[in-house]
Structure formats: structure tokens, C-alpha cells
């Protein structure tokens with residue numbers, strides 16, 4: 218079963234690559250079929266197999282020899298691993314399905330934020346809707362809990378954005394409201410704090426060396442997404458760790 222979940226992750230990962238590449242360019246995700254961005258060579262079914270196609274093509278387009286980014290197979294493998302982690306920690310089929318969709322959204326949002334410094338509404342607000350709908354069918358949270366997650370995380374970040382006069386992007390607010398819809402208020406708010414801590418640590422070298430000043434715009438989305446995933450899977454361990462460290 219774990220192997221099947223891994224293969225599903227590879228296939229979904231391949232689809233996430235398409236979304237990451239095309240969504241910010243406002244291209245259709247289903248049409249045209251996957252092709253080489255350099256020569257337009259349309260990929261054959263064999264060349265569409267995740268990871269393995271990269272290996273037997275030796276990272277190059279069969280027609281024009283253009284290098285294929287190593288990022289594609291890495292995201293496919295990474296999605297496979299994330300799917301296995303969800304499978305190990307989430308027992309119930311409905312919660313697992315929610316987890317796989319939630320994790321996929323976080324992966325795509327992270328990569329698009331890295332590439333373009335945007336978090337598209339289609340993913341954040343669309344995901345928020347999916348999170349709310351899932352709450353009706355899940356045994357672990359209710360619709361009201363899901364909704365209060367949206368309000369708590371969205372409200373907290375909105376207040377920070379308001380007080381800091383635009384130090385926080387609207388995309389971050391909507392993304393964390395989406396996290397709230399899947400994970401509820403406690404995890405969503407905790408993820409905001411953990412995300413801020415991780416972001417601070419990651420940017421510390423830049424701040425100390427003076428390369429990162431008060432005016433530098435720091436991408437926050439990837440750190441929030443990472444923290445959200447950690448809390449989604451390991452909330453109990455993280456809360457215990459926090460209690461042991463600080464209380």
C-alpha cells in the first residue's frame with residue numbers, strides 16, 4: 218500500500234509541476250499537452266513517466282537536446298515522500314484525502330512563491346473552499362472549527378498587515394486562512410508563529426551581514442507553508458516540545 222501511495226505521489230507531483238509552471242502564466246493546465254518549452258516537442262507517454270523519464274532521457278529533450286530542469290523529478294520525488302508521510306500519520310481515508318490535497322496545495326504555493334513572489338487566489342481561496350467542504354465529512358473537525366480556523370488565522374495576519382502597514386502580503390493572509398480551513402485555528406495560528414521563527418532564522422545571516430535591511434521584501438509564504446505542514450503532521454509532538462522547552 219505504501220508503494221501505491223508513493224506512485225500516486227509521483228504522478229500527482231508530475232501534475233503539480235505543470236500547475237507550478239503554467240498557473241502563474243495564466244495558461245491552461247490541461248491544454249496543450251506537456252511539451253518541451255524550447256522546441257515544442259510533445260512528450261510521448263513514455264516521457265511522461267515521473268522521475269524515470271528524466272533518468273532515461275538523461276535530463277535532456279529527445280528532440281533538441283535542451284536541458285530539462287532537475288527540479289521536475291525532485292518535486293515528483295518530494296511529493297511522493299510527502300504522500301507517504303500523510304499515509305503513515307493519517308488513518309482515516311477522508312482525512313488522508315484532505316491531507317494529500319492540503320499538502321499538494323502547500324507544495325505548489327511554495328514553488329510559485331519562490332518563482333514569482335505571488336500566492337495565486339485560485340490556490341489559496343480555492344483551497345480554502347475545499348478545506349471548508351471537507352470539514353462536513355471529516356470525523357476529526359467540524360465545520361465551525363474549520364471556519365474558526367479561517368477567521369483566526371486570516372484575522373491575525375490581517376491585523377499584523379494592518380498594523381505594519383503592508384509588511385505582510387495579501388497572499389500570505391489568504392494562504393493561512395486556507396491552512397485554517399484544513400487544520401483549524403490552533404494549528405493555523407501556531408504555524409504562523411513557527412513560520413515566523415523559521416523565516417527569521419533563515420534570514421539571520423542576511424540581517425547580520427547587513428544585506429537584508431528593514432526595506433527588503435522577504436518571501437514569507439514558503440516558511441509559512443513549511444510550518445503548516447510540520448504542524449499538520451506532528452502537532453502533538455511540536456506542542457509537547459514547546460511545553461518542555463518553555464514551560
Ligand SMILES: [Zn+2]
Pocket residue numbers: 253254255256257258278279280281282283
Ligand atoms: Zn526540445
